[in-house]
Amino acid sequence: MEIEQLFGQPTNEQNLVSLFDVILGLSILTLMVLFFFISIAYLFNNAQTNNPDMPENSVTPVATSLNQTNNAGISQETSLTPVAITPLIQANNPNIQETSVIPVATQLLNTQIPQLTPNQQYIKNSSQIQQNILRTLSIQNAIYQALFKEFQHDLPYWLAEIDHATLTMRFQNPDLFFDIGSSSLNRHYQSILADFFPRYLKILQKHKAAIEAISIEGHTSSEWRGSRSKDIAYFNNMALSQARTRAVLEYCLLQPSVSQYKEWLRSLLTANGLSSGRIIQENGIEKIEYSRRVEFRIHTW
Structure with a gap:
C-alpha cells in the first residue's frame, strides 16, 4: 500500500471510479447537446407562431440549417424522418434503446418545421x-x-x-x-x-x-x-x-x-x-x- 501511494499508481477501485465518471460525463454532454438543439428549434417555432406576420422564408432557412447540423451524416437525398435520424442519436449514446429514441426524434423534427396555425392556413386558402x-x-x-x-x-x-x-x-x-x-x-x-x-x-x-x-x-x-x-x-x-x-x-x-x-x-x-x-x-x-x-x-x- 505504501509503495502504491508513493509512486501514485491507481488501485482497481480508482480505475472503476474514473471510467464511470467518463461515461457519465459523456452521457450528460450528449443529452445537453440534444436538448440545446431542441430548445433552439422550439424558440424559432414560437417566434413564427407569436408573429404571424413574419414571412415563412425568414424561419425556414434556420430550420433547414438546424436540420443539416443535427443530421450531418444524412445525405441531402435522404428524407428527414424519425427512423433516419435515430442511428445518429444512438451513435452518441449506445445505451439508448431505439424505441425510446424515435419519440424524441419525432418531436425534434416536428419542432424544426414551422407549421401554419389553423387561422393562418384558412387565410392562405x-x-x-x-x-x-x-x-x-x-x-x-x-x-x-x-x-x-x-x-x-x-x-x-x-x-x-x-x-x-x-x-x-x-x-x-x-x-x-x-x-x-x-x-x-x-x-x-x-x-x-x-x-x-x-x-x-x-x-x-x-x-x-x-x-x-x-x-x-x-x-x-x-x-x-x-x-x-x-x-x-x-x-x-x-x-x-x-x-x-x-x-x-x-x-x-x-x-x-x-x-x-x-x-x-x-x-x-x-x-x-x-x-x-x-x-x-x-x-x-x-x-x-x-x-x-x-x-x-x-x-x-
Missing part, C-alpha cells in the same frame, strides 16, 4: 380562392368585351343577345331558323351561322388557354302541338332539341373557313338538347318564344 375567382372574372369579362365589340351591330338583326354572366350567345326563337317541328336549317339561319361562327372562333382562339368547353344547347318551350301529356311533350321536345343542336354543330364544323380550328373544336365542342328543362319565365309565367332558343355557351376553367 381564402386568399388563393379569392385570387382564382378574380382571375376567372377577369378572363370572362375580357371574352365578353371582345364578343360584344365584334357582334354588337349584328345582334338586333340576328334576334340574338350575349349574356355577360354565362358567356352565352343566345339566338332567340329558332322557329324562325327551322321549319316548324323540323331540325333542318333554313337558308336564313345558314347565312347567319356562316357569318357568325368563324368570327366567334377567331375571338375564342385568343383565349383558348382559359376555355374548357364550348357547348351548343338547344332549348324548347313546354308546348308540343297535339300532345296528350306533359311527358309526351317533353320527350318530343327532347328529340327535336337534340336534332337541332346536332344540325347546327354539323353545319358549323363543315364550314371551309373553320377548317383550321377543327382539331381544337373536336376536343371541346358539344351539342346538347335540353328540351323544356330550362324554360324562361317572367313573374312565374313561361315566355314561350324566349324559351325556344339555340345557345353557344363558353365554359372557362
